[in-house]
Amino acid sequence: MKKYSSDYCSRICSKKTIIIVCLIGFTVAFSCTSALYIPSVNHVTPHASLSELQSGRKQYIRKCAGCHTLYLPEKYSKEQWVYWVDKMDSKVKMDSIEKDEILKYVNHGKYGR
Numbered sequence: 001m002k003k004y005s006s007d008y009c010s011r012i013c014s015k016k017t018i019i020i021v022c023l024i025g026f027t028v029a030f031s032c033t034s035a036l037y038i039p040s041v042n043h044v045t046p047h048a049s050l051s052e053l054q055s056g057r058k059q060y061i062r063k064c065a066g067c068h069t070l071y072l073p074e075k076y077s078k079e080q081w082v083y084w085v086d087k088m089d090s091k092v093k094m095d096s097i098e099k100d101e102i103l104k105y106v107n108h109g110k111y112g113r
């Protein structure tokens with residue numbers, strides 16, 4: 001009986017446990033990034049193309065997640081984003097194109113020329 005239960009555990013429980021842990025991991029990882037909208041043609045404006053928005057999202061995740069959580073685009077107004085990204089400019093290495101694309105992304109395409 002003892003043998004059965006330890007066999008049972010290593011055969012079934014451990015596999016199950018691994019699967020459950022993986023599922024939780026994926027769910028957490030997915031829900032973290034899914035809150036950051038993925039640009040589609042619906043977000044394209046005269047100010048921002050789809051590729052600029054896609055690149056902006058990539059840059060935002062790459063450059064801005066190092067020190068604090070990624071703030072949701074919805075959290076700030078356009079003026080606030082300009083203020084904060086300007087302020088972060090001294091902490092993050094980004095060129096003016098990357099900065100521009102990040103601002104386009106967090107402003108849902110409502111920023112730019």
Ligand code: HEC
Pocket residue numbers: 060063064065066067068071084085087088091092102
């Ligand atoms: C080197 C670390 C670092 C990196 C990288 C960084 N930040 Fe920050 N961020 C900070 C710190 C520290 C604060 C606290 C406020 C301050 O600096 O006055 C902050 C604050 C903020 C805030 C204001 C949060 C509030 O209090 O409402 C925003 C928005 C923000 N960062 C956006 C960004 C963006 C966008 C990027 C990428 C371009 C970025 N951060 C990259 C360190 C960083």
